[in-house]
Amino acid sequence: MRAIVSGYLARKMLKGRESLWKRLVMMACLLKLNLRYLVYHVSEHINDHRYGINTRTSFRGVQRLDHLTILGERAGANPYAPTPFGTIKRIIRSLPADRSQYTFIDFGSGKGRVIQVASRYRFREVVGVEFAKELHWCAERNIKSHRGARHSPVRSVLCDARTFELPAGSCILYFFNSFEGELMKQVVNNIISSYLENPRHIIVAYYHPTVGNVFEAGGYFRHTGTITESRFSSLGHPRRYTVRVFETAEVGASE
Secondary structure, three states: OHHHHHHHHHHHHHHHHHHHHHHHHHHHHHHHHHHHHHHHHHHHHHHHHHHOOOOOOOOOOOEOOOOOOEOOOOOOEOOEOOOOHHHHHHHHHOOOOOOOOOEEEEEOOOOOHHHHHHOOOOOOEEEEEEOEHHHHHHHHHHHHHOOOOOOOOEEEEEOOHHHOOOOOOOEEEEEEOOEOHHHHHHHHHHHHHHHHHOOOOEEEEEEOOOOOHHHHOOOOOEEEEEEEOOOOHHHHOOOOOEEEEEEOOOOOOOO
């Protein structure tokens, strides 16, 4: 009887140690994950301060749209999540050296982080397109409070992305997984229609693409490159995201 009890207690102790070990491993993983988020958000706070703006969100990096006043429909629109500062700079530096004839447009621009950074480079104009009034108002405040030199005029436009008309000249269009499904298809169809009416060079930089094939489907855009963000910029999400670059044929270029 004593041997049975001793065996039972030994098994309980072993199981308890295994359970404790699993809990410790889980706690270590959570600590590592939260430390990643903490380092990332401290860095974002410092960069916001340098620019004199406020584009941050919650600790998990997103802001839901449920309680915001919007133009158009919520279906297919993703929550606001700002692009890491380092990723924005990496994307812009990969663009053509002479960007002065291009209008830079951020679809789903939120509080305006991307357009603030882009305005420090030489574009014809920098435009943010946002359908949530509160985020648009925040972007306008950030435009006014921005510190440092600007090399491009910048503005935020409050409108449904499906109805936004592209300017006549060459464009660089930026997306950070702003839309999905039918909404994304409608936005892309509007871009293609604009291109067919007025053929010109259009570059699309699509960060963390989920429906990237919509640009290639009609044959008007071709995939010309992929940019991988730095490890530091990826601390705010589970893995390193990529940017897929699509382009139309430049007018006058040989086939």
